[in-house]
Amino acid sequence: MTHILIAGGGIAGLTAALSLHAAGFDRITVVEAAREIQPVGAGLNIMPNAVRELDALGVLDVLEQQAVRTRELRYYHCSGGLISRDPRGLDAGYHWPQLSIHRGHLQLTLADAVRKRLGQDAIVGGVRVSGLTTLPDGRAHVKLEHRDGGTRGHAVLEPDVLIGADGIRSAVRAALHPGSGEPSWNGMLVWRGTSRMPADRTATFMFIAGSDRQKAVVYPMTEPDRETGEVLVNWALAMPAETIDDDSRGDWNRPVPIGKFLRHYAGWEFDGVSVPEILRASDRAFEYPMVDIDPLDRWSHGRTTLIGDAAHAMYPVGSNGATQSIVDARALAHAMARHADPADALMAYEADRRPAMTELQRANRRLGPEVVISLAHERAPGGFTDIDEVIPPEELAAIAATYAATGAFDPVTVNLGSPYGVGVHALR
Numbered sequence: 449m450t451h452i453l454i455a456g457g458g459i460a461g462l463t464a465a466l467s468l469h470a471a472g473f474d475r476i477t478v479v480e481a482a483r484e485i486q487p488v489g490a491g492l493n494i495m496p497n498a499v500r501e502l503d504a505l506g507v508l509d510v511l512e513q514q515a516v517r518t519r520e521l522r523y524y525h526c527s528g529g530l531i532s533r534d535p536r537g538l539d540a541g542y543h544w545p546q547l548s549i550h551r552g553h554l555q556l557t558l559a560d561a562v563r564k565r566l567g568q569d570a571i572v573g574g575v576r577v578s579g580l581t582t583l584p585d586g587r588a589h590v591k592l593e594h595r596d597g598g599t600r601g602h603a604v605l606e607p608d609v610l611i612g613a614d615g616i617r618s619a620v621r622a623a624l625h626p627g628s629g630e631p632s633w634n635g636m637l638v639w640r641g642t643s644r645m646p647a648d649r650t651a652t653f654m655f656i657a658g659s660d661r662q663k664a665v666v667y668p669m670t671e672p673d674r675e676t677g678e679v680l681v682n683w684a685l686a687m688p689a690e691t692i693d694d695d696s697r698g699d700w701n702r703p704v705p706i707g708k709f710l711r712h713y714a715g716w717e718f719d720g721v722s723v724p725e726i727l728r729a730s731d732r733a734f735e736y737p738m739v740d741i742d743p744l745d746r747w748s749h750g751r752t753t754l755i756g757d758a759a760h761a762m763y764p765v766g767s768n769g770a771t772q773s774i775v776d777a778r779a780l781a782h783a784m785a786r787h788a789d790p791a792d793a794l795m796a797y798e799a800d801r802r803p804a805m806t807e808l809q810r811a812n813r814r815l816g817p818e819v820v821i822s823l824a825h826e827r828a829p830g831g832f833t834d835i836d837e838v839i840p841p842e843e844l845a846a847i848a849a850t851y852a853a854t855g856a857f858d859p860v861t862v863n864l865g866s867p868y869g870v871g872v873h874a875l876r
Contacts (some may be wrong), residue, residue: 487552491682
C-alpha cells in the first residue's frame, strides 16, 4: 500500500489528506510542527470553487455552522466614496456560496474529519521536516525532527510520496530549490485581528477600502449570536513600512498593540461602519510583512511535490490563498487516483495547476481585482461624486472578469462542477 507523507497540517495538508483518502489511499501521515492544532489565526474568504471541493469532501455542513455566506463585496475610496458593489457567491450566480470563516474553525473541522476517517494517529504533532534527499527510485529520504518541550528526537522516513504542504517557509521547497531564497517583500506591512461587535455596528457585507498605499478589509465571519446579538468580525489593514526583520517573513503571529496603527485609520467610516470602532473592540492584533514567493519553474521532483503556500504563496489579494490550497489538494488526489506511477501523477498534477497559479501570483503582484482602489485614488485623489466618470463601468467589469478567468473561478467554469471527482485508486 502506498505510504503518503504530508508535511504540514494546515489547510492544504489536511485537505490533501481528506482528498487522498476519498481517492482510496489509506496509509497517510500528516506531520505538523505545532504540538497541537489550535484554533488560531483570523478570517478567511473561501471562494465558490473551493467551497465546491469542500462540499464534495462532505465537510461543508459543519463549516457553515460557524461561517457567513458572503453575498456582496464593496470597494470604497479612502474618502468614503463607493467604487463598486459586486454580488458574491450564490447572489453572483454560483451554485456554491462564498464563505467568510475563521481560519481556526476551518482547520479544526478538517483535522477532526481526518482523524475520524483515517484514525487518531493520522496527524502527528511536534514533528517537522528538517531535510530531504531524493533517492534513485524517486522517493524522498526525509529527515524528521521531533520536539517535545526541551527534548528533541530525530527520525528518517522514506515514504512512497512526499507532499510539501509546510507553508511559505517550506523546508520541503528549500530542499528541492536550495537557491530560491527568502520570501519577497513588497514594502507593505499588514495588521490583522478579529473583533466581537454588535450586529448593528458592523456591515452585513465584505468591504475593501483605501488608496494605492493604505487599505482596510473588513467582513463578518458569523451570524449574530442569539443571546448577545454580536458577530465576529475579521479585519486586516495594510500600509507601507521602511524596513522589516527578515525573521518575520512568513511569521503570521507576531502580536502588536492596536495603538501602534489605530491613529492611521482615524475617520475611516464606510456606509456607517467605523473602522476605528472595530479596531478598538479587538483585544489583540498581529503584524506581518506582505510577502510572497517568486514563481517556481518546477514543483515536483520524483515522488515529491508541493501544494498551497509551499508551492505558490501569493499576496493576500482576491481571497485566493486558502482557496487555491484547497483546489491544489483535490487536484493532487485526482492525479494520484488516475496514474499508477506516483511520479507520473505528480507531474500531471503540476501540469494542471502550476501554470494557472503562476499567473495568479503575478496578477496578485499587480493587486488583482483590488487595483480598482488604486485606480480610483490615482485618478481622483480627493474623492469623487460619480465613480463612472473616474472608472467606467465596463472597465470595472473587465478587471473583475479577467481576474476570475485567471484563477478559473468565474461562475460558468465553477458551475460545470468539480473536475476533480475521483474514483478509488485501483492499486492503492
